[in-house]
Amino acid sequence: MIPYGRQDITQDDLDAVRDVLTSDFLTQGPRVPEFEATVAKTTGAAHAVAANSATSALHIACMALGLGPDDWLWTVPNTFVASANVGIYCGARVDFVDIDPDSFNMCPDALAAKLERAEVAGTLPKVLIPVHMTGQSADMERIGALAKLYGVRVIEDASHAIGASFAGQPVGCCVHSDITVFSFHPVKIVTTAEGGVAVTQDEALAARMRRAASHGLTRDPALMTHDSHGPWYYQQIELGYNYRMTEMQAALGISQLGRLADYIARRTVHARAYDTALADLPLDLPRQDPRCASAWHLYVVRLRLDQIALSHREVFEALRAAGLGVNLHYIPVHTQPFWRGFGFKDGDFPNAESYYARSISIPLFATMTDAQREEVCAVLKATLT
Known part of the structure; x- marks a missing residue:
């Protein structure tokens, strides 16, 4: 059987993971920040936040943009269910924008018409998630311009598109969006087994996503409600989740990104x-x-x-x-x-x-x-x- 897709694991990958397994850190060590920095450099983003899956990364991206009850999230119908499910996770309502039949991506004309109707009806989305189907970027220039015109925040679901580019710029540079999310599932371009990353140019959004992926905790005194009790101290300042990536996943991803x-x-x-x-x-x-x-x-x-x-x-x-x-x-x-x-x-x-x-x-x-x-x-x- 010739599969439709499969991972490529080399000796360098095995050595990178083995090094972590014999190190002092299996979680929350140096490899995850190194992986994040590598993804940021690859995409031209200022910040990258690793997560245990692209679904988790989409969820924390929505949380960082304040998606909540009574808000609308729009995405495309021809995507994996996670692109829509994250709206429900946040208590939002979800709708879809039809695709362009040639690119398989969100149709800017359909989006423009739907936004115009939604403005009249008072149902404009808070978050829009175009999906870069098969690895080709959606028309982010037009989509981004429409989002800006109507005050809509944009998350690019680039699960298929690490290493792709649009108009000469890497997907993930967020010129036309707030956040871009990548997947590192085994059948994707490169893999961390399971794993995802959200990238952004916005430091505040990155900080919110990082907290959301780690239980809503902070050790930053500036964010605490009162003085620290000591070096061990942290506070939970909001609801978060355990969406953290492991050191083994990150080490595999660093090795893979080199290829x-x-x-x-x-x-x-x-x-x-x-x-x-x-x-x-x-x-x-x-x-x-x-x-x-x-x-x-x-x-x-x-x-x-x-x-x-x-x-x-x-x-x-x-x-x-x-x-x-x-x-x-x-x-x-x-x-x-x-x-x-x-x-x-x-x-x-x-x-x-x-x-x-x-x-x-x-x-x-x-x-x-x-x-x-x-x-x-x-x-x-x-x-x-």
């Missing part, structure tokens, strides 16, 4: 080869915004169902049976049973639903060989023609 450019270069080679090899099949291939350099987390093909004899499911199952570990990213969030309970229904976001009805994520990972890629192409051709 980030090589990983993306190899993924790009495979993606370009797919563009050529699959061009004559009854597929719609990914379209790239010329302003973007994708991290190529995923390569998604869309079936031209009117040109093939098989259904979407039949093609998917045939590819699996032939040894390709294909997947589908993602089931539109608003169609999940939990979210239907909020009144969402089929037809609410037609572009996201059309995307789901004919998309398949085919294998793409940095250590995939040319022979494996050619096998993927051969199986696709045999299945579709």
Whole structure:
């Protein structure tokens, strides 16, 4: 089976983790701050806050922006459920903005129209979470300008996009947003096993996220309600969570980030080869915004169902049976049973639903060989023609 994605663990990674295991610190030692500094340097952000998952990082980002009851959070339907769930964690209400059918990202035109209606209705969102689907940045220039016009805070969900860029600037530099969140799950570009990071240019937001990820505690005398009792003293000044990253995860991440450019270069080679090899099949291939350099987390093909004899499911199952570990990213969030309970229904976001009805994520990972890629192409051709 050729998986759609997989991690690459080298001897350097093993040595980095082993060094931590034989050190004095397994948690709250020097590696996590080093990892945060490495991510900040990679993205051009002033501050980075590590967490035990990207979901946790999204949650503390929402908390730092003050999202709460009676507020609205908007995101896209074609994302992992965490992008929407974090709004519920904060007691907020959640809605969605349909996607652009070419980029699979939040559609700026749909966003503009929805914001205009929401302003009239008094339901403008407090937080907007565009998702950089497959590793390509959303149109952050237009999204950021609209958010600024309507007074909306922006969190970029860049779980797929570490190492990507938009308009010549790295995703995560937060030129058009308040906070950007990255994922380091094993199938992502680089991994810390589980793990996430929130980056920002705002020192106050970083401090709030750091407290939220560590029980709401502070040792800063300036934030305490009264004088310290001694060197051991801390205060809980707000509600927080135990979302901290371990030293082992951070050490793995530091080692992996040293290969980030090589990983993306190899993924790009495979993606370009797919563009050529699959061009004559009854597929719609990914379209790239010329302003973007994708991290190529995923390569998604869309079936031209009117040109093939098989259904979407039949093609998917045939590819699996032939040894390709294909997947589908993602089931539109608003169609999940939990979210239907909020009144969402089929037809609410037609572009996201059309995307789901004919998309398949085919294998793409940095250590995939040319022979494996050619096998993927051969199986696709045999299945579709």
